[in-house]
Amino acid sequence: MDNSIGNNLPRVKIQNQFSIKEMVYMFGPISRIEVAERLGLTLPTITTSVSSMIKKGLFKEVEQEYVTKSLGRRTMLVDINENYKKVMGVEIRGSVRYVVIVDFRGNVIASAKDETPFTEYKAAMESAASLSMSLLENSSMTWDDLCGVGLTVPGIIDKEEGKLVIHPGYKWKDKSIKDDFASITGYKGPISVENNTIARAFAYAMFEKQELGDSDSMAYMFIATGIGCPFLNTIRSHFGSVAGDGEAGHMIVEIDGEQCVCGNRGCLEAYSSERKLLEKAMEVMEASPYLSSIYKKKNTFDVTDLMDAAENGDQEIKKILVKATRYLGLAIANIENFVKPDSMVIEGKLFCKEEYRRILIEIVHKNVYRGTFQELKLLFKESQDLSGAIGASAIAIKSSLESFLD
Numbered sequence: 001m002d003n004s005i006g007n008n009l010p011r012v013k014i015q016n017q018f019s020i021k022e023m024v025y026m027f028g029p030i031s032r033i034e035v036a037e038r039l040g041l042t043l044p045t046i047t048t049s050v051s052s053m054i055k056k057g058l059f060k061e062v063e064q065e066y067v068t069k070s071l072g073r074r075t076m077l078v079d080i081n082e083n084y085k086k087v088m089g090v091e092i093r094g095s096v097r098y099v100v101i102v103d104f105r106g107n108v109i110a111s112a113k114d115e116t117p118f119t120e121y122k123a124a125m126e127s128a129a130s131l132s133m134s135l136l137e138n139s140s141m142t143w144d145d146l147c148g149v150g151l152t153v154p155g156i157i158d159k160e161e162g163k164l165v166i167h168p169g170y171k172w173k174d175k176s177i178k179d180d181f182a183s184i185t186g187y188k189g190p191i192s193v194e195n196n197t198i199a200r201a202f203a204y205a206m207f208e209k210q211e212l213g214d215s216d217s218m219a220y221m222f223i224a225t226g227i228g229c230p231f232l233n234t235i236r237s238h239f240g241s242v243a244g245d246g247e248a249g250h251m252i253v254e255i256d257g258e259q260c261v262c263g264n265r266g267c268l269e270a271y272s273s274e275r276k277l278l279e280k281a282m283e284v285m286e287a288s289p290y291l292s293s294i295y296k297k298k299n300t301f302d303v304t305d306l307m308d309a310a311e312n313g314d315q316e317i318k319k320i321l322v323k324a325t326r327y328l329g330l331a332i333a334n335i336e337n338f339v340k341p342d343s344m345v346i347e348g349k350l351f352c353k354e355e356y357r358r359i360l361i362e363i364v365h366k367n368v369y370r371g372t373f374q375e376l377k378l379l380f381k382e383s384q385d386l387s388g389a390i391g392a393s394a395i396a397i398k399s400s401l402e403s404f405l406d
Contacts, residue, residue, distance in 0.1 A: 016039070016041060016045065016049070017049060017404075018401065018402055019039050019041075020035060020039065020041075020046065020049050020050065020053075021053070021058070021401045021404065022238055022239060022401065023035050023038055023039060023237070024050075024059060024078055024079065024080055025080050025206070025239075025401065026206075026209060026237065026238070026239070028062075028077070028078060028079035028080055029062040029064065029077035029078065029079040030077055030078060030079070031075065031077050031078070032046050032047055032050055032078060035050075035078075038237065050078050054078070057081055057084050058080070058081060058084050058404060059078050059079065059080065059081060060078070060079055060080075060081040061076045061077070061078060061079075062076070062077045062078070062079050063075075063076055063077075064076075064077050080104060080105060081104065082103045082104050082105040082107065083103060083104070084104045084147075085104055085146070085147035085148075085400065086101055086102065086103060086104075086109065086141070086145055086146055086147070087101070087102055087104070087146055087147060087148045087149065087150065087393050087396040087397055087400065088100070088101050088102075088132060088135075088136075088146055088148075088149045088150070088392075088393065088396065089102065089149075089150045089152075089199075089389040089390055089391065089392030089393030089394070089395075089396060090128050090131075090132055090149065090150065090151050090152070090181070090389060090392055091152050091153075091196055091388030091389040091391070091392055092124055092125065092128045092151065092152065092153045092177070093124070093153070093154060093196070093224075093225065093388070094117065094118050094119055094124055094169070094170045094225075095115075095117050095225060096113060096114065096115045096117075096385075097113065097114045097124065097127050097128040097131055098111070098112075098113045098385060098386055098388055098389040099111065099112045099113070099128070099131050099132050099135050099389055100386055100389040100390055100392075100393055101135060101136075101139060101141070101146075102390065102393045102397075104397060105207075106203065106206065106207040106390060106393060106394060106397065108386065108390065109139070110135055110138070110139045111135070111386055111389070112131050112134065112135040112138075113131070113385060114127045114128075114130075114131050119170055121164075121167075121170070121172040121175050125175075125177075125180050125181065125184070126184060128151075128181070129180075129181055129184035129185045130184075132149075132181075132185060133185055143185070143186070143187045143188070143189060146187075146189060147189070147190070147396075147400050148189060148190040148191070148192065148396035148397070148399055148400045149181070149187060149189065149190070149191045149192070149396055150191075150192045150193075150194065150199065150391075150392035150393050150394070150395040150396030150397075150399070151177050151178065151181055151191060151192070151193045151194075151392055152193075152194050152195065152196035152199040152388055152389075152391055152392040152395070153167065153172075153177060153193075153195070153196060154167055154169065154195065154196050154197070154225070154226055154228070155167035155168065155169075155172065155195065156195070156245070156247075157177075157193055157194060157195045157198075159192075159193055159194060161176075161178075162176065162177055162178025162179065162191060162192075162193040163175060163176050163177060163178070163193070164177050164193075168226075168250075168261055168262045169225055169226055169261050169275070177193050178191045178193050190396075190399060190400065190403065192392075192395045192396050192398075192399040194391075194392070194395045195228065195230070195245065196222070196228070196388045196391065196392075197220065197222040197228030197229070197230055197246065198228075198230045198242060198245065198246075198391075199388065199391030199392050199394060199395050200220060200222055200347065200387055200388060200391040201218065201220035201230050201232050201240070201345070201391075202232070202239060202240060202391065202394045202395060202398060203387070203390050203391040203393070203394035204218070204220060204345055204381065205218065205232060205235045205239060205240045206239055206394050206397070206398070207390070207394065208381075209235075211379055212235060212342075212343050212377075212379075213343075213377070214236060214342075215235060215236065215341075215342035215343040215377060216233070216234060216235060216236040216342055217231065217232065217233050217234075217235065217243075217340075217341045217342045217343070218231070218232045218235055218240070218341055218342065218343045218344070218345060219231050219232075219246070219335055219339065219341040219343075219344045219345070220232070220246075220344075220345045220347070221248060221328075221331075221332065221335075221344065221345070221346045221347070221348075222347045222348065223272065223273065223274065223328065223346075223347070223348030223349075223350065224273070224274050224348070225273060225274055225275045226249045226269055226273055226275070227248055227249030227268055227269050227272060227273050228245075228246050228247065228248060228249060229246040229247075229248030229249075229331075229335060230242055230244060230245055230246035231243045231244040231246055231339055231341060239398055243339075244339070248268060248331060248335065249267060249268050249269035249273060250262055250264065250267045250268070250269065251267065251268045251331055251334065252264070252266045252267060252268075253266060253267070253268050253271065253327050253330055253331060254266035254270075254271070254327075257270060257271070258270040258271065258276075261275075268327060268328070268331050271323065271324055271327040272324040272325075272327045272328045272331075274302075274303050274348075274349070276324070277303055277306060277320060277321070277324055278301070278302070278303070278306075280320045281301065281306050281309075281317060281320060284316045284317070284320075287316060288309055288314045288316065288317060290308070290309045290312045290313075290314055291305065291306070291309045291314065291317065294308075294309075302349075303349040303350060304349060306320070306321060307321065307349075307350070307352075307353055307356075321350065321356065322356075322359060324350070325350065325356045325359045325360050325363070326359065326363050328346075328348075328360060328363075329359070329360045329361075329362070329363025329364045329366075329367070330363060330367055332344060332346070332360070332363075332364050332378075333363065333364045333366075333367035333368045334367075336364070336368050336369075336376050337367075337368060337369050340375075340376075341376070342375075342376075342377060343376075343377040343378075343379055344376060344377070344378050344379065345379045345380075345381050346360070346378070346379070346380050346381065347380075347381040347382075347383050347387065348383055349383045351380050351383075352382060352383065357380060361378060364376075364378070
């Protein structure tokens with residue numbers, strides 16, 4: 001007798017269970033028959049597993065009316081129970097920390113932020129942990145009310161160890177994100193750690209799937225202090241899998257160009273990151289009455305202020321923003337030419353303005369390999385403060401579904 005067959009049965013069952021959960025999460029409300037057909041499993045297998053998950057509260061039944069030729073009928077569909085459990089998502093950046101508590105569908109129940117800038121990892125982590133504990137207390141909740149926590153941070157991540165390998169911008173290196181958060185907060189439940197842009201990509205695939213249509217692959221570019229662009233495969237019928245971490249910010253767009261924080265020259269981040277835009281604006285601020293007035297009031301300014309200055313006639317600021325947009329367009333064209341994602345999602349404050357979207361699209365169109373532009377679906381995601389923390393919560397939900405056993 002081949003014992004390997006018997007040994008593989010539990011693994012097959014676990015994979016089938018996850019596939020069922022994933023299918024219901026992605027396409028619910030959905031009928032048991034459709035789940036069976038999509039997955040190629042028997043209806044009895046689906047019915048048994050679904051019934052168990054309903055009893056445990058993960059799934060819920062939804063009554064739906066449909067019309068036949070002769071009369072109206074009702075059928076019971078199955079969906080994820082959004083009230084099954086709550087999860088927490090935490091985005092840790094030097095410039096800001098965001099925390100959210102969400103239901104199992106990613107709907108935000110409570111949120112908090114700390115915009116105190118820190119360059120030291122310890123201070124940023126202590127801020128994130130303190131903010132998380134305060135949000136729980138203010139929401140009349142305890143750690144026992146959560147089934148998981150997701151943590152995101154820019155940089156290269158070791159997910160298995162829950163560590164930050166390196167954050168080039170702040171020179172954070174070999175930091176035990178997972179253990180440090182657990183140690184400070186006392187939380188003993190599951191903690192998932194992921195790169196902040198990869199987490200955003202998963203959140204988009206899980207929570208905004210309708211925007212992607214029939215796309216089966218997606219690149220997600222996030223422009224902030226740095227620039228990331230991970231690539232997800234198999235998003236049409238699954239949560240997706242990471243095919244590339246996407247440190248697009250360090251794509252060389254200018255030979256022997258400007259110095260980047262990573263030490264190289266000519267990186268995309270050296271021309272188009274928010275950090276670089278603000279540095280360039282500071283250099284010409286004295287010649288900008290509008291920007292100077294903003295700085296006097298707030299002792300700082302952000303990308304939104306730069307766009308306002310450009311709209312108020314500041315041509316130097318306008319040149320900085322247009323140049324940054326053109327380099328981003330070139331980078332996106334290179335990504336399309338090389339990996340050909342079905343969809344490209346772009347999140348950045350600059351692209352809340354139609355003018356910069358138009359410039360970007362023109363540059364992409366001009367530089368993609370002839371005939372492929374029409375195949376690429378360009379989507380603009382509104383840049384919101386909580387996007388990173390919501391991304392962290394998506395990672396926590398995904399991890400919880402993977403570990404949930406029937």
